[in-house]
Amino acid sequence: MRILARDLDPQQTYRLLTGVVVPRPIAWVCSQSSDGVLNLAPFSAFTFVSNKPPMLGINVGRKAGRRKDTGNNIHATGEYVVHIGDATLVEAIHDSAVEHPPQVSEVALLGLETVASEQIAVPRLAAPPIAMECRLRHACAFGDTGSEFLVGEVLVFHVRDGLVRDGKIDSVELDPICRLAGPTYATLGPTVTLRAIAQTAKTVMPAAPGT
Numbered sequence: 159m160r161i162l163a164r165d166l167d168p169q170q171t172y173r174l175l176t177g178v179v180v181p182r183p184i185a186w187v188c189s190q191s192s193d194g195v196l197n198l199a200p201f202s203a204f205t206f207v208s209n210k211p212p213m214l215g216i217n218v219g220r221k222a223g224r225r226k227d228t229g230n231n232i233h234a235t236g237e238y239v240v241h242i243g244d245a246t247l248v249e250a251i252h253d254s255a256v257e258h259p260p261q262v263s264e265v266a267l268l269g270l271e272t273v274a275s276e277q278i279a280v281p282r283l284a285a286p287p288i289a290m291e292c293r294l295r296h297a298c299a300f301g302d303t304g305s306e307f308l309v310g311e312v313l314v315f316h317v318r319d320g321l322v323r324d325g326k327i328d329s330v331e332l333d334p335i336c337r338l339a340g341p342t343y344a345t346l347g348p349t350v351t352l353r354a355i356a357q358t359a360k361t362v363m364p365a366a367p368g369t
């Protein structure tokens with residue numbers, strides 16, 4: 159099957175891409191409005207973009223042409239927490255995507271416990287195994303729908319005790335939840351560990367004849 163991208167409308171493209179880019183990790187984002195309402199929502203257009211300083215990117219779309227509460231809050235305060243949820247939290251993650259007016263806190267609605275953050279005013283959730291305190295560094299709009307790629311610097315990583323071994327996260331122990339298309343989620347399933355890639359100097363290629 160061949161699909162010409164220019165024949166697709168934004169919704170069709172979204173449906174296709176969310177089935178193509180799989181599985182996606184989920185940034186479970188806590189942000190706070192200027193009035194102090196604590197917001198929570200999942201974002202699976204999520205990756206890291208730098209390791210010095212550590213920076214994470216999430217793509218926040220628009221709803222009926224308007225910025226989502228998360229986008230509004232992050233622009234207003236510049237601060238937010240990105241959590242990584244495990245399999246025990248899948249329903250809470252899913253339910254936190256339900257749209258509510260900005261004055262309604264998904265954190266309160268879902269009865270989630272919070273803990274004060276160290277370097278930002280936005281508290282973090284107590285339950286997720288990983289929480290990262292972030293400060294907004296870049297906001298970049300892409301395409302015609304007004305979605306924005308928000309890049310934040312991680313100021314503090316909070317990782318559940320026992321999950322870090324030799325500086326690395328034990329992924330199996332973390333048991334992260336990820337998103338497929340629509341309301342379908344997946345866990346890690348079987349993993350495969352191959353030999354480490356040798357860190358040797360690059361082979362110098364012989365010059366091409368005549369150069």
Ligand SMILES: Cc1cc2nc3c(=O)[nH]c(=O)nc-3n(C[C@H](O)[C@H](O)[C@H](O)COP(=O)(O)O)c2cc1C
Nearest residue numbers: 199200201202203217218219226227228255256257
């Ligand atoms: C697992 C999951 C992942 C999602 N990922 C994204 C995403 O990457 N970008 C986005 O704009 N919306 C995403 N959504 C939809 C938002 O979570 C949803 O629009 C939410 O109501 C936004 O909340 P807010 O208005 O409080 O910011 C996702 C929903 C789910 C269930």
